[in-house]
Amino acid sequence: MAFSHHLLVTLFFSAFVVGGFAQLTPTFYDDTCPNVTTIVRGVIKGALKTDPRIAASLIRLHFHDCFVITALEDACPGVVSCADILAIAAEESVCLSGGPSWPVPSGRRDSLTANRTLADEVLPNPFMTLDELKTNFLNNQGLNSTDLVALSGAHTFGRAQCQTFSRRLYNFSGTGSPDPTLNTTLLETLRKICPEGGNGSVITDLDQTTPDAFDNKYFSNLEVEYGILQTDQVLFSTSEADTTTIVNRFSADQNAFFDSFVASMIKMGNIRVLTGNEGEIRSNCRRVNGDISGVSSGGLVAKY
Structure with missing residues (x-):
């Protein structure tokens, strides 16, 4: 699947x-x-x-x-x-x-x-710079840099489609060259998985070391430029960014990452929610009650 x-x-x-x-x-x-x-x-x-x-x-x-x-x-x-x-x-x-x-x-x-x-407005896309990430995800939601790095750590497992990172492999920012913050060994591997002009829906692991485990290897990967998505690698490779120190801390101390991740999940879970008599309890999570149009709502997500 x-x-x-x-x-x-x-x-x-x-x-x-x-x-x-x-x-x-x-x-x-x-x-x-x-x-x-x-x-x-x-x-x-x-x-x-x-x-x-x-x-x-x-x-x-x-x-x-x-x-x-x-x-x-x-x-x-x-x-x-x-x-x-x-x-x-x-x-x-x-x-x-x-x-x-x-x-x-x-x-x-x-x-x-x-x-x-x-x-679509609140979800970052995988091609953003760190400043764009902060504006889109942090400033608009009341979160901070630690929250951003901790929540991004969920990419310690999961997969990404070639179309979400292929421009890093061949024509980064219109330069005709690969992203300079992409490890050359990883670049060769990804080019085999995602050949130029190939099937953009092919998937690969976001974490190339422990792809199905929730751990801190995601941050260790960023330190050696093994971030798959641009929005991952910018957390470490952006010059003079406050997020670099956070990545280093989480890479060195898994418990620190876990503690921050939990705090950030709870914090984010309190944003913009309905409680009390507001809203409804849906009988089908993919549509509002009474909707017979077949148009999803609760299951809608912005894909990239």
Whole structure:
């Protein structure tokens, strides 16, 4: 099963955008659906046995959420929002792949409208400079450089399509030459996978060392110019950038990365969510209730 790459931020901007910062709590379902985490974890464990790559897709909100919904509907129908399911699924996918575990603040409601336009506005594309990343992802969302680097660390597993990085291999910024911040050995490898003018949908690992594990090898890769996406490598290679020090710290100390990742996930999970009587609890995570048009909403993500 091949999945296109999505930045982690899609997790929190596809099903429940609108509103301000919310106060969520890990105990929200203690009375109404106490086994929600156990149920979600069970579904994901089963999926991982079939395809370990599903973990990276879960954390980027590109997965078949119907399986989780079906399991939850049997236990507590109409109780758990798709937005919360996705947040819990992201945590479980990280934990089951060797990463940290954390209590997921819950209580989100699902949006009443599709948000493709807003998602496209807030999602970085893989060709941005560091300054563009900060403007798009940080300044507009109230996050900081540590959040950016920590959340980018989710690229420690997952895959990317050739079309998302091929310009780095052949004609970077119109120079007719490869990106000078791309390791020459990696360049040769990627050119074999993604020949010039070839199939742009071919995929390769974002982390060439431990592709299915959630660890800090992503940052070690950046230090030797093994970042696949431009938006990854700029975190380390941009001159005098504050993110370089953060990359070095996370590369040297996996626990520091894990701690920051958890904090940033929780922080991002409180941005622009619906709570209380706002929104709805969707019966199908890929469309608003009552939508018979077949047009996805909650499942919409901006692909690159």
